[in-house]
Amino acid sequence: MKSIEMVKPKQVAQANECGVFLSKYRPLSDDVEWVQKGLVATVLNGEAIPVVQNRLSDAGFSDLILIPMGADKVFVRSLEGADALLIVNGAKEFFKLVFSHWIRWDQDVTPYRRGAWVRLYGVPLNAWNINFFKLCVLDCGSYLRTDKCTADKDRLDFARVLVATPDLGTINSVVTILVDGAQVQIQVVEEWGYALGEDTCLFEEESETEDYYSDLGEG
Incomplete structure (x- = not known):
């Protein structure tokens, strides 16, 4: 009887040869909840963030704060813990004057600039x-x-x-x-x-x- 030779998939063998080890981290539930209640927005025309924050306060949205993420990107969250996306979508016409677009945060958000x-x-x-x-x-x-x-x-x-x-x-x-x-x-x-x-x-x-x-x- 012929012996059966076990052949490992090529990609598995390469991974073993490289011996690459990655650190693994599982986000805390509180952090996940915090980020899910906010959104990532792009400031229109690269306006200075303090100026935009003042405009939000003047318009009655003092509960929303802008956290810089680099260049024209900001993370928008509510001080009261409300869903920022619902607040922004509820006043789209106003927020279109300060943000070019906004989305929920995810892993594919533009890297730091x-x-x-x-x-x-x-x-x-x-x-x-x-x-x-x-x-x-x-x-x-x-x-x-x-x-x-x-x-x-x-x-x-x-x-x-x-x-x-x-x-x-x-x-x-x-x-x-x-x-x-x-x-x-x-x-x-x-x-x-x-x-x-x-x-x-x-x-x-x-x-x-x-x-x-x-x-x-x-x-």
Whole structure:
């Protein structure tokens, strides 16, 4: 009688050879209940989170608090322990003015990103618009918005753009873009004044504008 050779599945053998061990954790029931009563929302146009929180309070939703999750993402929960999704869905028309969309939290929520103001140096005047700015920041993050001074063309020495980036290091790069067939190099530089990896979406726009343009007015 021939001996029978047992052959293990290939994927099982590879797993054994790699010898990979993963830590295992089971969430506590209280934590699961806490997160299920909240929701993840995307702040419209990358507005500063303190500003949005004030708008909610002014509109009578002082029970809802916004917990930063990085860049334009916030976790919305009720101080009273109510279901935040029911509250938001019950006043959709208002919340569409502050959030671009909202969902229940799950494992597939966008990974961490932070907000960062970057300056674009070398922008041709005939390309001074939001569509061109979006091209300039493709490699460093997602475009959120342009500041008012840049949008109104009050200054033309550099453009100021808010991006959501996964990079914790300081942004400093050069991008080359064809404008009417000519190569143009744009210097993309993150603004100074923040700690390494700090999220600028946590600060109000008024203070940002004052900090970054008061010194320029002296020049």
